[in-house]
Amino acid sequence: MEILLVDDHPMIRLGLAHTLSTALPELPIAEAASGEEALQRVQEHLPGLLIMDFDLPGISGLETTRRLRQRVPQLRILFFSEHTELSLVRQALDAGACGFLSKAAQPPVLVEAVRRVLSGHAYIEQPLATQLACQSHPMQAGDVRLSGLTQRETEIFLMLAKGTPSRLIAEQLCISAKTVSNYLTLLKSKLQVSSQAELVHLAIDAGLLRIAA
Known part of the structure; x- marks a missing residue:
């Protein structure tokens, strides 16, 4: 190649x-x-x-x-x-x-x-990825925490918020399921949430995820 x-x-x-x-x-x-x-x-x-x-x-x-x-x-x-x-x-x-x-x-x-x-x-x-994301989805005042995520953390955050199973995330990103679990723990700490459900609400509030009609 x-x-x-x-x-x-x-x-x-x-x-x-x-x-x-x-x-x-x-x-x-x-x-x-x-x-x-x-x-x-x-x-x-x-x-x-x-x-x-x-x-x-x-x-x-x-x-x-x-x-x-x-x-x-x-x-x-x-x-x-x-x-x-x-x-x-x-x-x-x-x-x-x-x-x-x-x-x-x-x-x-x-x-x-x-x-x-x-x-x-x-x-x-x-x-550049952060600037593009912020330009495409202007964040609410309380969502500035998202700008502190790395590209990989943002990627996994969005996949988790969309309900992608950890096993599938691991397969798609070529990482272990344990690594995905570690990222979830890290994201909860960085974003100051206590559950994956709160990650979903955070993504919706930031305009990064839409609720199906």
Whole structure:
């Protein structure tokens, strides 16, 4: 399973390649310096993941993503950009990207993002994910506690609130049932609730969960 780095700056590609080759030596790395080159490379050899920049000579990273997803709907694309305006993050996700990471992210965050996207999950860098969630679902005054959750905690919080069984959460997130139980205990403490039912009410009050009519 190959990773294709799409960035017009050789030093950026070099740094990415070094970080990923060190952490994930089993994955071959290929490079493209433009959207046109990325389109050609994907046509010749389908990679498992593209790491895409916004600013590319010729076709933009956004347009390249749209074209690639039209041709290969299952293709997984992770944006890696210095531009982190929420409007651009939304455009990238709407175009079909599976994740978004800023170029200020530390190497371990990059590696975690790659692993998550390759395993079939979406990944948005934590500060951006929080901003998107708050923008989409303005929180009530008493729900500011939710902004203190990590991305994984938020993910499990929403799954628990929707009534997803712990066993299924463990399977979907590739963690143990014991870990899910530990997260539930942690969430109760962080959110100052005493039961899973209160988690549901908190999600409803925050606008993150709707009651079926």
